[in-house]
Amino acid sequence: MLEFKNITVSKNGITLLEDISLKIETGKLTVLIGPNACGKTTLLQTLNGSSKVTGGEIILNGEDYLSLPPKERAKRLSFLPQVHSVIPSIPVKTLVSHGRFPYLGFSRRSGEEDKKIVNDAMIKTGVDEYSSAGVDTLSGGVRQRAFIAMQLAQQSDTIIADEPATYLDQPSRKKITEIYSGLRNEGKTVVLVLHELSTALEIADRIIVMKDRKIAAEGTPKQIISSGIITDVFGVGIKRFSDDEGDYLITV
Amino acid sequence: MKTYKKKGDKKIMLVTGLIIFLVIAFLASLSFGSVKVSVRDVLGAFFSPDISPVSTTIIRDVRLPRVIAGLLAGAGLSAAGVILQGVMNNALASSNTIGVGSGAGFFVMLALAFFPGKVWLQPVFAFGGALFATLTIFALAYFADTSRITIILAGITVSSFLSAGINLIKTLDTDIALNINSFLIGSLSGVSVRDITVPGILIVIAALVTLFLAGPLNILGLGDDVAASLGMRVSLVRFILMIVSSILAGCVVSYAGVLGFVGLIVPHICRRLFGNDAKLLIPCSILLGASFVMICDLLARVLFSPYEIPTGIIMSFIGGPFFMYLLVIKKGGRRLNA
Numbered sequence: 001m002l003e004f005k006n007i008t009v010s011k012n013g014i015t016l017l018e019d020i021s022l023k024i025e026t027g028k029l030t031v032l033i034g035p036n037a038c039g040k041t042t043l044l045q046t047l048n049g050s051s052k053v054t055g056g057e058i059i060l061n062g063e064d065y066l067s068l069p070p071k072e073r074a075k076r077l078s079f080l081p082q083v084h085s086v087i088p089s090i091p092v093k094t095l096v097s098h099g100r101f102p103y104l105g106f107s108r109r110s111g112e113e114d115k116k117i118v119n120d121a122m123i124k125t126g127v128d129e130y131s132s133a134g135v136d137t138l139s140g141g142v143r144q145r146a147f148i149a150m151q152l153a154q155q156s157d158t159i160i161a162d163e164p165a166t167y168l169d170q171p172s173r174k175k176i177t178e179i180y181s182g183l184r185n186e187g188k189t190v191v192l193v194l195h196e197l198s199t200a201l202e203i204a205d206r207i208i209v210m211k212d213r214k215i216a217a218e219g220t221p222k223q224i225i226s227s228g229i230i231t232d233v234f235g236v237g238i239k240r241f242s243d244d245e246g247d248y249l250i251t252v
Numbered sequence: 253m254k255t256y257k258k259k260g261d262k263k264i265m266l267v268t269g270l271i272i273f274l275v276i277a278f279l280a281s282l283s284f285g286s287v288k289v290s291v292r293d294v295l296g297a298f299f300s301p302d303i304s305p306v307s308t309t310i311i312r313d314v315r316l317p318r319v320i321a322g323l324l325a326g327a328g329l330s331a332a333g334v335i336l337q338g339v340m341n342n343a344l345a346s347s348n349t350i351g352v353g354s355g356a357g358f359f360v361m362l363a364l365a366f367f368p369g370k371v372w373l374q375p376v377f378a379f380g381g382a383l384f385a386t387l388t389i390f391a392l393a394y395f396a397d398t399s400r401i402t403i404i405l406a407g408i409t410v411s412s413f414l415s416a417g418i419n420l421i422k423t424l425d426t427d428i429a430l431n432i433n434s435f436l437i438g439s440l441s442g443v444s445v446r447d448i449t450v451p452g453i454l455i456v457i458a459a460l461v462t463l464f465l466a467g468p469l470n471i472l473g474l475g476d477d478v479a480a481s482l483g484m485r486v487s488l489v490r491f492i493l494m495i496v497s498s499i500l501a502g503c504v505v506s507y508a509g510v511l512g513f514v515g516l517i518v519p520h521i522c523r524r525l526f527g528n529d530a531k532l533l534i535p536c537s538i539l540l541g542a543s544f545v546m547i548c549d550l551l552a553r554v555l556f557s558p559y560e561i562p563t564g565i566i567m568s569f570i571g572g573p574f575f576m577y578l579l580v581i582k583k584g585g586r587r588l589n590a
Contacts (some may be wrong), residue, residue, distance in 0.1 A: 048480040074483030074488070081477035086341060088473055089528050101471055102483040108467040147478075 001026050001061060002077070002158055002189065008055030010043055016042045016051065017213055024158075024206075026061070031185040031200040032193045034210030035234065040193050043210070044162050047079045055135055060158065074102035078154040080147055080161040082193075092146045093131040094139070096122055099153025121152040125179055141172025148179060159183055160191040165199075173200055177203050198249040201225060201238065225249075255434030263532065266525050270539040274323075277446050277543040281319040281550045282311050310537050321443040322563070323542040325504045328455040328516055330541025331462045332500040333515030334522075334534050338469045339493050342404050346515035347382075347501035350407030353512075354414035356387025356477040356505035357436060362423045364428050375451055375506030382502025385410050385496050394487070421511065438564030451503035458499045459538055465493060466530035511564050512566065513571030514541055521574075 002024040009017040017039050024030050032040050045051035046058065049070070058065040060076055068076070076245045077098075088095060099121065100114045110118075122128040125145040130138060135146055144164060151159065161180065165173040173196070182201050184190045194200040200207065201221040208231050210215040217229040224230065224239050271364045282294045289297075296303045297311035331349060336345040336352075347353045359381025363373045392406035418436070422429040434441065468489045471479045476486050504511065518541040519533065526532045548566040555561070 045477070048477065050477050051482055069483075070480070070485055071483035074481065079481040081475075081481060086475035088475065088480075090470070090473075094470075094529060095474075098471055098474065098482060101467075104467070 001059070001193070002041070002065075003059040004046075004056070005059060006056035007043070007046060007053055007058070009046060009051045011052070019056070020215060021056075022208065022215060022218070023221045024189060027184070028205040029181060029190045029192070029203060030208060031204035032191065032207040032208045033197060033200050035197070036217070039213035040210050040214075041082055041162055042162060044079060044191075044193065045081070047073075047077060047160060048081070050060040050081070056081050071102040074154060074156070075159065076156055077158040077166050078151045078156040080151045080164060082162040082166070087136045087143070089134050089136040091132050092135055092149075093118065093122070095135050095146055096127070096131075096149045096153050099150040102154060111154065114181065117155060118149075118153050121149040122146075124151040124182075126154060126175070139172075141168050141175065142166060144172070145175060145179070152183075158189045158191075162193045163193065163195065164192060164194060173199065197230065197236070197238065197251050201249050215248055263526060267532075267536060267539075270536055270543070274539050274543045275348065277546040277550075278319060278323065281546045282315050284550055285310075285315060285553050288503040298333065300322045313520075317445045317448060317547065318440050318443050320543040321440050321448045321507060324448065324452050324455045325440070325508045325511060326518070326541035326543065326545030327459055327538040328500040328504045328541075329511060329515040329545075330518040330537040331459050331534060332497040332504075333519045334530065334537050334540075335462060335465075335497040335500075336492050336515070337519055338473055338530060339497075340404050340407075341475075343520070344516070345404060345407070347497065347505075348512050348515065349411070350389060350404065351385045351409075351414055352382045352412030352420065352498055352501045353505060354389075354411045354509040355383075356502050357381065358414040358417045359384065360429060360435065360505070361407065361418055361432060362499050364432065365421055365425055375447070375503075378506035379499070379502035381414075382459075382498040382505060383495075385414060386498035390491060390494055394528070428524075434562045435509035437562040438509040438567070439552075439562035440508055441560055443507055447507040451506050454499055454503045458496050458503070461496050462500070462534055465496065466534050469493065469530040469534075471531070484557055509562075509564065511545070511567060513567045514545055517571045517574055518544055559584065 004020055007017060007020040008015065020043060034040050042051045046053050053066060065073060065077070077080050097110060097114070097118045100110060100118065103114065104110065106121040119128065122131055125148050127142060127146045127149050130142060130146070134228070135143055138146065148161070148164065151161070159180070162179070165176045168176070177199055180190050180192055201224065204221055207219060207221055207224045208215060209224065211233045216233055217224060217227060219227070231237055239250055239252050242249045279291055279294055283289050283291055287310060289310060293304050293307040294311055297308040301308040301312070334345045336347065336350060337343060339345070339352070356378040359377040360374050363370070363377040367373050388410050389403060389406045392409070393403040396402045422432065466486060471482055471484050472486070472489060479486050501515070519537050522533050522536045522540055526536050545563065545567070548570065549563045552561050552563045552566045555566075
């Protein structure tokens with residue numbers, strides 16, 4: 001269980017988040033949705049220290065998460081930030097191996113087990129064939145999967161990604177959501193920020209809706225759809241569409 | 253797989269080439285000068301000093317301290333350049349461009365102005381100035397934010413401020429103005445064993461620390477947000493790296509003055525040759541930087557022999573066109589990020 005308890009975030013005297021409380025259930029795929037600038041990223045950035053918590057606490061599986069040393073946090077929870085400001089010109093394998101950083105000792109030498117974990121992460125995300133290619137030479141979708149492989153190499157039980165599928169084409173988005181759904185099926189706790197409402201409602205076990213830097217609603221996708229909160233927050237409706245191959249949710 | 257192996261082989265060949273180049277630059281620097289000494293006598297000066305006592309004296313007492321000073325200066329400034337470019341993720345970062353060189357230079361001028369004749373104070377002040385500039389930049393960035401852009405802006409501001417200080421002292425004290433030119437351009441002329449003993453030890457230690465910090469530098473190259481998510485204490489690591497770079501730059505400035513370009517261009521050349529992995533980039537920059545300064549100093553000694561020009565002039569003459577080449581022909585070269 002990942003629990004945000006009365007979280008307040010302030011910067012330079014401006015309150016960015018106030019008294020946010022939230023429970024993320026273990027082993028579920030939770031999707032955080034909300035309009036731009038509603039506080040989703042600020043909330044998640046409390047997990048890697050990019051947003052300083054000025055009030056409240058974060059409890060991860062019974063531990064006071066914020067009091068843990070950074071490397072211990074990174075072993076328990078991996079957080080892939082939003083669109084990466086830096087596209088490194090290093091081989092994919094090197095990037096993925098950075099996911100082992102929290103586990104490396106004083107010598108910072110990777111062992112055989114680390115190498116195996118890195119290889120497994122590349123295979124799982126389908127980037128093993130690009131292992132010696134430069135990250136900056138890859139298409140957006142493959143590059144994002146390389147970053148996800150780095151995240152998987154952290155081997156944390158709680159996996160969080162902020163807009164992992166933004167700016168990508170439909171096949172790439174599908175691959176990425178499949179990877180995270182697969183991780184949930186393995187028993188990991190997964191939290192994603194997604195902007196595509198239909199995808200969010202289709203893949204999530206739980207949905208959290210944020211609006212104006214507050215939690216507006218939370219529940220199962222069915223509960224969220226029937227509550228009408230989607231229309232209140234986004235100004236769009238959700239319709240179910242069926243054909244021979246199955247049911248789909250579309251925004252209207 | 254085959255391609256990967258070939259790339260690895262190419263890197264091994266390039267590193268071997270750098271080591272050979274360093275040895276050649278070292279021996280050539282000892283051999284050439286106003287008096288030419290054969291390579292055999294150069295080697296003899298170390299292994300059979302009695303065979304040619306005159307050559308031995310020239311090599312061991314006159315040239316060796318200067319060549320080692322050049323080697324350490326190139327190694328130190330190049331390592332500092334890799335660190336600063338990585339920490340700030342900015343291709344224009346180097347000790348000189350962010351004001352660490354100006355800080356050291358300004359403090360040395362203060363020493364000359366207020367404690368004339370106390371030569372031993374110069375290295376202390378140079379290091380103090382480099383540290384002052386680094387800490388000021390870091391403090392400015394800390395109170396604003398530690399993003400790369402803030403740090404580079406803080407560096408440019410501090411550099412401009414300290415350069416104004418240098419020019420003020422030059423304007424007010426004409427005696428200093430007459431004697432300080434070589435220092436401000438950068439020169440290894442007249443460097444003695446005493447001048448380089450303490451800075452040299454510190455440069456070697458700091459360079460070793462830099463090698464150890466290659467891993468964190470790579471992580472930092474992914475961006476602050478990703479680095480923090482991987483469990484890195486971003487501000488602390490950035491602070492340590494900047495302190496190490498100021499030790500390297502301050503120690504070099506203390507005896508060689510404000511040498512330009514080496515810290516800027518050598519990391520760029522090495523990025524092009526070896527990629528952005530700091531684990532390879534740092535040792536290669538150290539090797540190439542050391543060779544580059546030794547060669548430039550050799551040219552400074554022999555080009556207009558018996559007259560000598562400051563090493564910094566040669567470095568800028570070589571470095572300037574090369575940098576133009578990078579900017580115009582190669583559109584900035586390889587991406588910086590590690």
